[in-house]
Amino acid sequence: MMSEVKALFTLMRKNIVAMVGFILVVAFFVIGIISPYILTRPEDAWGSTFNVSARYLPPSWEHPFGTDEFGRDMFNRVILGARFSLIIAVGVVGLALVLGVPIGLIAGYSGGRLGTILMRLTDMFLAFPPLLLAIALAATLGRGLANAIIALALSWWPWYARLVYVQVNTVKNMPYVDAARVLGLDSFTIMFRHVLPNALTPVVIQASLDMGSAVLEAAGLSFLGIGVQPPTPEWGLLVSEGWQSINVAWWISFFPGLAIVTTVLGFNLLAEFAREFMDPRLRITMMAKRWFK
Amino acid sequence: MKNTILQVRDLSIVYDTPFGMTHATAGVTFDVKRGESISLVGESGSGKSTVGLAIAMALPPNARIVNGSILYGDVDLLRLEEDERRRYSGREISAVFQDPLATLNPLFTIGEQMTDVLMSNLGLSKEEAFKRAKEFLKKVGLTDPERILRSFPHELSGGMLQRVNIAIATSTKPKILVADEPTTMLDVISQAQILELFEELKRDLDLALLFITHNLGVASKIADRIIVMYAGTIVEDGPVDDVLSKPLHPYTVGLLDCVPRIHVKEKRLKSIPGFPPDLSRPINGCPFADRCNEASDVCRKTKPELIEVVPGRRVACFKYKR
Amino acid sequence: MPLGREYLLKRLFHLIFVVFGVLIITFIITRVLPARPELLWAGPHATIEQIERARKELHLDEPIYVQLGYYLWGFIRGNWGVSWRTKTPVLNGLLSALPATLELIIFAFSIATVLGVLLGIVAALRRNTMVDSVIQIFSVLGASMPVFWLALIMLYVFSNTLGWLPSSNRVDETLVISTGFHPITGFYLIDSLMQGNFPVFIDVLRHMILPALVLSLYPMGLSARMTRAMMVDVLHEPFIRSALTWGIPKKLVVYKYALKNAVAPVIASLGLSFGYTIIGAFMVELIFVWPGIGLYLAMSLLSFDYPAIMGAVIIVALFYSVINLIVDLIHAWIDPRLRL
Numbered sequence: 001m002m003s004e005v006k007a008l009f010t011l012m013r014k015n016i017v018a019m020v021g022f023i024l025v026v027a028f029f030v031i032g033i034i035s036p037y038i039l040t041r042p043e044d045a046w047g048s049t050f051n052v053s054a055r056y057l058p059p060s061w062e063h064p065f066g067t068d069e070f071g072r073d074m075f076n077r078v079i080l081g082a083r084f085s086l087i088i089a090v091g092v093v094g095l096a097l098v099l100g101v102p103i104g105l106i107a108g109y110s111g112g113r114l115g116t117i118l119m120r121l122t123d124m125f126l127a128f129p130p131l132l133l134a135i136a137l138a139a140t141l142g143r144g145l146a147n148a149i150i151a152l153a154l155s156w157w158p159w160y161a162r163l164v165y166v167q168v169n170t171v172k173n174m175p176y177v178d179a180a181r182v183l184g185l186d187s188f189t190i191m192f193r194h195v196l197p198n199a200l201t202p203v204v205i206q207a208s209l210d211m212g213s214a215v216l217e218a219a220g221l222s223f224l225g226i227g228v229q230p231p232t233p234e235w236g237l238l239v240s241e242g243w244q245s246i247n248v249a250w251w252i253s254f255f256p257g258l259a260i261v262t263t264v265l266g267f268n269l270l271a272e273f274a275r276e277f278m279d280p281r282l283r284i285t286m287m288a289k290r291w292f293k
Numbered sequence: 294m295k296n297t298i299l300q301v302r303d304l305s306i307v308y309d310t311p312f313g314m315t316h317a318t319a320g321v322t323f324d325v326k327r328g329e330s331i332s333l334v335g336e337s338g339s340g341k342s343t344v345g346l347a348i349a350m351a352l353p354p355n356a357r358i359v360n361g362s363i364l365y366g367d368v369d370l371l372r373l374e375e376d377e378r379r380r381y382s383g384r385e386i387s388a389v390f391q392d393p394l395a396t397l398n399p400l401f402t403i404g405e406q407m408t409d410v411l412m413s414n415l416g417l418s419k420e421e422a423f424k425r426a427k428e429f430l431k432k433v434g435l436t437d438p439e440r441i442l443r444s445f446p447h448e449l450s451g452g453m454l455q456r457v458n459i460a461i462a463t464s465t466k467p468k469i470l471v472a473d474e475p476t477t478m479l480d481v482i483s484q485a486q487i488l489e490l491f492e493e494l495k496r497d498l499d500l501a502l503l504f505i506t507h508n509l510g511v512a513s514k515i516a517d518r519i520i521v522m523y524a525g526t527i528v529e530d531g532p533v534d535d536v537l538s539k540p541l542h543p544y545t546v547g548l549l550d551c552v553p554r555i556h557v558k559e560k561r562l563k564s565i566p567g568f569p570p571d572l573s574r575p576i577n578g579c580p581f582a583d584r585c586n587e588a589s590d591v592c593r594k595t596k597p598e599l600i601e602v603v604p605g606r607r608v609a610c611f612k613y614k615r
Numbered sequence: 616m617p618l619g620r621e622y623l624l625k626r627l628f629h630l631i632f633v634v635f636g637v638l639i640i641t642f643i644i645t646r647v648l649p650a651r652p653e654l655l656w657a658g659p660h661a662t663i664e665q666i667e668r669a670r671k672e673l674h675l676d677e678p679i680y681v682q683l684g685y686y687l688w689g690f691i692r693g694n695w696g697v698s699w700r701t702k703t704p705v706l707n708g709l710l711s712a713l714p715a716t717l718e719l720i721i722f723a724f725s726i727a728t729v730l731g732v733l734l735g736i737v738a739a740l741r742r743n744t745m746v747d748s749v750i751q752i753f754s755v756l757g758a759s760m761p762v763f764w765l766a767l768i769m770l771y772v773f774s775n776t777l778g779w780l781p782s783s784n785r786v787d788e789t790l791v792i793s794t795g796f797h798p799i800t801g802f803y804l805i806d807s808l809m810q811g812n813f814p815v816f817i818d819v820l821r822h823m824i825l826p827a828l829v830l831s832l833y834p835m836g837l838s839a840r841m842t843r844a845m846m847v848d849v850l851h852e853p854f855i856r857s858a859l860t861w862g863i864p865k866k867l868v869v870y871k872y873a874l875k876n877a878v879a880p881v882i883a884s885l886g887l888s889f890g891y892t893i894i895g896a897f898m899v900e901l902i903f904v905w906p907g908i909g910l911y912l913a914m915s916l917l918s919f920d921y922p923a924i925m926g927a928v929i930i931v932a933l934f935y936s937v938i939n940l941i942v943d944l945i946h947a948w949i950d951p952r953l954r955l
Contacts, residue, residue: 010311011311016748017748120632124633124636124637124640125636127633127936128637128640128928128932129890129891129931130887132893132894132928132935133640133928135924135928136924139916139919139924140644140645140648141648216761219761219763220898223763223898224897224898224913224916225916226916239763239764239767240763243767246770246771246775247771253767253768254768257765257767257768260760261756261759261760261764264760264761265755265756268759272751272755272840272844275844350860353856379862379864382861383861383862383863384862387861388860390853390857395852396853396856397854397857398855398858398872398876399952400949401872401875406858409871410862410863413864413867414861445951447952458857462861465862
């Protein structure tokens with residue numbers, strides 16, 4: 001285990017891309033968690049102020065990201081927005097895992113008829129382009145943060161179910177599972193000690209890296225008006241709030257969007273690196289001095 | 294000496310891995326004569342594959358040549374530029390690898406791949422290449438060459454695929470063929486057939502064969518000369534019958550001891566005690582020292598040189614003098 | 616290369632099954648999930664009579680399977696409900712908006728895929744160098760940007776501030792009238808060329824370039840990343856090393872062999888990529904006021920026009936399924952191992 005982690009950091013140091021991603025993701029988590037406690041103007045952030053004299057102020061030392069049409073400081077709003085994005089990211093991915101993993105496990109482990117039926121069901125959900133199902137669900141369930149999380153999770157779980165199914169199927173046929181069975185271990189132990197950890201590791205990694213996409217999709221829903229509602233300072237919502245005033249105050253839309261980009265970028269960079277690291281063959285080539293002879 | 298076509302001199306190669314450096318070979322030196330078939334024998338990690346890959350110019354990207362040279366005529370194969378290397382790869386030196394399915398591109402027909410090899414190396418036209426491809430497929434014992442040329446790799450069996458690989462590698466009539474455990478993944482019957490095939494080709498094409506294997510039985514059948522490797526160095530080499538009947542190096546002795554004999558009643562299978570050394574550090578002294586029951590102090594401190602005790606036979610062990 | 620009748624039939628059955636699945640799921644969402652479906656259907660400003668009428672129309676007093684029957688029958692007959700916002704049938708509204716969206720998506724997607732794959736190849740061949748890092752960052756950036764934000768920024772910079780490009784619609788109406796342009800296929804680029812109407816052609820391009828570019832960034836980033844990843848993967852495969860050992864020149868190995876092996880999974884992922892493009896089109900159409908399905912959907916969302924929302928959802932899902940089928944067929948054509 002330790003040597004794996006050491007190897008991970010050796011390669012990461014060599015790879016600027018991965019390092020940058022790592023820093024961004026850590027920053028996102030940290031800011032997301034502590035943001036309510038570090039706000040300089042909490043009332044602005046939570047949206048309850050209306051300061052006529054401070055409306056539409058461009059970025060300055062006092063207001064690094066400017067102010068919006070209600071005179072609220074955008075910097076504070078964006079910082080608080082990190083917390084909501086974090087809640088959404090964890091909520092969506094977590095809920096999708098809770099829904100999808102058991103189904104994938106059952107389908108994969110029992111295989112045969114039940115497995116095929118469950119997967120066909122999953123396929124039906126996957127027939128919708130990403131986010132479309134979430135839009136339909138959000139339109140039906142109503143707006144708000146909770147509904148947005150539920151809508152997104154309901155459109156995401158099929159991915160994880162399918163991923164788990166494929167993983168379990170692969171692992172099930174691995175020689176070490178046969179070996180365990182031959183050694184006399186019962187199904188239960190085999191499932192929990194051997195199949196599960198190996199099958200779920202890629203899924204968990206994928207899910208962690210998917211959090212970036214969750215932030216992106218939630219922002220999209222908010223922008224279309226069916227996600228988070230004002231005055232919650234979710235980044236997507238902030239961008240849409242700035243849309244009407246874009247010609248007089250470009251900063252209202254710009255900075256929240258920038259926050260989204262940086263966060264999602266961090267996750268995506270890590271995902272790129274993780275993909276290559278996971279494959280042992282490719283890991284070797286990360287050390288190659290002259291690539292491809 | 295004019296019969297010698299390949300000279301490997303003091304070859305030392307390491308692999309860079311995230312876990313550190315692996316010293317795959319250290320100071321390997323030997324010659325290959327024209328038409329000679331040599332078997333490179335050793336356990337996993339002995340460095341035999343690395344030597345073979347180096348000669349075939351097929352080393353993975355994280356391999357580094359620390360020292361040494363491989364001379365083909367007066368050209369050092371290790372220090373060639375990209376475009377010069379092509380003159381020898383495939384044309385003069387070719388290779389057959391272990392997994393016959395993995396070494397063929399699944400998206401292209403056998404015919405496409407074979408003709409590309411022939412057209413690139415010999416400058417033939419497409420029709421000429423096709424004809425020659427058919428010819429060599431027949432040579433390796435495949436009965437319906439036209440159908441094979443039209444097929445995709447996943448449509449053929451393992452034994453057939455390995456024959457196809459051999460056909461491709463030999464179709465350019467190279468002078469040296471490196472075979473890296475070509476029969477390891479095949480069933481015993483196919484194994485025997487492929488070995489026979491190699492013998493035929495050897496005679497037919499006047500091919501020097503470098504046959505890498507961990508199987509002593511296979512080695513004895515196919516080779517004129519055998520080179521035994523351990524932990525990246527050559528410990529013994531010589532004519533195959535001599536070495537296998539009268540082994541000199543303690544490792545070779547131990548290796549042969551391990552081979553179970555049907556007609557002798559043995560209670561337990563023998564093995565050599567201990568483990569191969571950790572290759573992430575350079576080794577001081579004889580690499581076999583801590584498993585050798587005849588080791589002495591000098592063995593642990595100094596590395597024994599590979600010396601010719603009898604013409605044609607070399608050993609790297611302090612037990613023997615020139 | 617023949618795909619085999621059996622395989623095609625199998626895929627077709629799968630498509631029908633998928634379409635059925637889409638309808639079932641949307642049925643559950645629209646009729647089973649909500650507590651009072653007729654409220655959603657009649658809209659937020661409906662009168663009591665309208666709500667009662669909706670109840671009858673949706674056959675809500677009958678058992679579920681009867682409702683399902685009416686639902687499916689309604690769809691096949693083209694009765695997708697009436698948009699209370701536009702007071703016209705939903706299906707008509709969707710069909711008239713379809714060409715605009717298709718033209719935009721196809722244009723954007725083509726740019727995205729071609730450029731993306733090229734960038735991916737270059738990055739893979741120059742792995743671990745500066746070029747690779749730049750391309751990687753660029754493509755990852757493209758895949759990290761919210762489309763709506765980028766659209767707003769581009770609109771602000773190029774249209775409002777610099778005034779280089781128009782900010783809305785597909786074509787200048789006055790130009791259409793003065794040159795006598797009329798749509799034939801609904802694809803203005805093709806139509807204008809067919810009529811030899813170059814001023815309109817240029818004008819349509821001017822209107823399309825900004826939304827298309829914005830829309831193409833995400834799939835371009837995805838394609839580049841995937842192509843790079845696949846190329847890097849493939850260049851390690853044993854059959855590449857053996858090809859080089861057997862003397863095939865590096866250029867041929869890379870551009871003929873490795874490329875095909877790398878592109879196969881990229882093509883498989885194009886379906887999903889296309890899905891993202893469709894969703895991106897919603898936002899882009901909204902911001903650039905492009906009269907397509909995305910705009911129709913976005914406006915419906917803003918005004919709670921439920922029948923229109925669901926109609927748009929269904930038509931997009933159906934379209935997506937067809938695209939996926941096509942992609943799968945192309946993939947099987949390239950990779951013979953899939954044709955079993």
